[in-house]
Amino acid sequence: MIDKSGSALPKHGVPAEQVLAEIRQLRAMDRPTHGGRLFAYVYDPAVPGLDELAAAAYAESAHVNGLDPTAFPSLLAMENALVGAASRLLGGGPGTSAPDVVGSVTSGGTESLILAVKAARDARPDLAAPRIVVPASAHAAFAKAAHYLRVELDTVPLDPATLRPAVADVAAAVGPDTVLVVCSAPSYAHGVVDPIEQIAEVAAAAGVRCHVDACFGGWTLPYLRRLGAPVPAFDLTVPGVTSISVDLHKYAYAPKGVSVLLHRDPALRAPQYFAYADWPGYTMINPVISSTRSGGPIAAAYATLRHLGDDGYLELTRRTREAVRELAEAVRGVDGLRLVAEPESTVLCCTTTDSGPDLFVLVDELAARGWHTQPQLTYAGLPRSVHLTVTAAVAPRAAEFGPDLRDAVAAARAAGPVALPPELLALAYSLTPELLTVDLVAAVAAGLGLGAGGGLPDRMAPVNTLLDAAPPAVRERLLVEFVSLLQRPAY
Numbered sequence: 001m002i003d004k005s006g007s008a009l010p011k012h013g014v015p016a017e018q019v020l021a022e023i024r025q026l027r028a029m030d031r032p033t034h035g036g037r038l039f040a041y042v043y044d045p046a047v048p049g050l051d052e053l054a055a056a057a058y059a060e061s062a063h064v065n066g067l068d069p070t071a072f073p074s075l076l077a078m079e080n081a082l083v084g085a086a087s088r089l090l091g092g093g094p095g096t097s098a099p100d101v102v103g104s105v106t107s108g109g110t111e112s113l114i115l116a117v118k119a120a121r122d123a124r125p126d127l128a129a130p131r132i133v134v135p136a137s138a139h140a141a142f143a144k145a146a147h148y149l150r151v152e153l154d155t156v157p158l159d160p161a162t163l164r165p166a167v168a169d170v171a172a173a174v175g176p177d178t179v180l181v182v183c184s185a186p187s188y189a190h191g192v193v194d195p196i197e198q199i200a201e202v203a204a205a206a207g208v209r210c211h212v213d214a215c216f217g218g219w220t221l222p223y224l225r226r227l228g229a230p231v232p233a234f235d236l237t238v239p240g241v242t243s244i245s246v247d248l249h250k251y252a253y254a255p256k257g258v259s260v261l262l263h264r265d266p267a268l269r270a271p272q273y274f275a276y277a278d279w280p281g282y283t284m285i286n287p288v289i290s291s292t293r294s295g296g297p298i299a300a301a302y303a304t305l306r307h308l309g310d311d312g313y314l315e316l317t318r319r320t321r322e323a324v325r326e327l328a329e330a331v332r333g334v335d336g337l338r339l340v341a342e343p344e345s346t347v348l349c350c351t352t353t354d355s356g357p358d359l360f361v362l363v364d365e366l367a368a369r370g371w372h373t374q375p376q377l378t379y380a381g382l383p384r385s386v387h388l389t390v391t392a393a394v395a396p397r398a399a400e401f402g403p404d405l406r407d408a409v410a411a412a413r414a415a416g417p418v419a420l421p422p423e424l425l426a427l428a429y430s431l432t433p434e435l436l437t438v439d440l441v442a443a444v445a446a447g448l449g450l451g452a453g454g455g456l457p458d459r460m461a462p463v464n465t466l467l468d469a470a471p472p473a474v475r476e477r478l479l480v481e482f483v484s485l486l487q488r489p490a491y
């Protein structure tokens, strides 16, 4: 037995087998990454042998450094192959209307998006206060990019019926300082594809770059289309699209740490690079944010793509689509629930009706039955909802979901809604981030059962209810403090 805070630097080294046993024991605390019952954070194709292949490929290149492609041509070759595959899948490459596509392999969706914003910003050094136009449904990574890069966000509201921005509102938000217009294919929260052709046209007419965030869906939408789904044009086949990102660690089912950012041509990519020769060491030329980069994730992604192949992805997408259909049927069949959007990709998003149970209690009841879904808080007139990222591994489990969902709804109804102490709720409504002292947050955390020792309560509904009542700026502050309570050194 080890305790959770086993020292990472023991006085004497520990035998390999024991160390691995310790890690396995720690991993037992986690949500299940395999088995098709976790609907966020992980992407599981449930293909026998794939994990072992990816791990072996990872190990082959773990110590290779992406810092210098001339020293490690193996990594350059694999990166170029990944960029080529993504480009082909997303409408670029020889013989297409986007023959000069170039790209970079990054560590994930957030890095790809930060770099798309950096490239757009640095292409306009004439602007003192650059701005980007983002639909409210755009991934939070754009806000992070804006924050890191000192770019202003112009957020376009969503039409509550379509969960998309109105094209006229996007057009109205574009101004002389706009360096980038963003759209999603699809959005993470609801899984809907923005009107990309029209938005790209607006951007092109204004002479502004347009980035399609296909981090989530870029590897499935082309296959969904081949399977007959009505997928609108969203990629490099759309003339005004200047860049697009797709995460290989999502629906390409590669281990974590790999995304691809594509630009329509080399000139668009040029300002993405950072180069520095004004110091006594090596000249640094980085296409991405990290300098030293492990070859492990890249080799693992390369192995995954080659092993699964185009026909493999088509079959995995077919299974995923079938699972989405079954889960949606299950939701439709339960009184008190409704789909927030008709599924058009691989996301299922549902909410409760007026006569339904407390949504956050339902999420806990589902978790108690082994189904781990992701609650989404009320936002700008949109209801609180439950998000399910559906992957191929869900297909064999999907038939079990309906009965458990009905059961969980009945249990949530029987339990009744979360009743927080009125003074706590009143506090959430009235707080401003400035009023939140560390002591106050610690008191709130303790009141909700969030221990300073890193413990989380079994039931998260009270925490979600409190967060739901608070405005976004207070949610942010509370969660930063909660998480910082968890992140303490273990000696």
Ligand SMILES: Cc1ncc(COP(=O)(O)O)c(C=O)c1O
Binding pocket: 107, 108, 109, 110, 111, 113, 139, 141, 184, 186, 187, 188, 213, 214, 215, 216, 217, 247
């Ligand atoms: C649409 C979209 N963009 C960007 C990201 C960010 O990706 P990452 O978590 O790999 O940084 C996500 C993650 O879910 C996403 O769904």
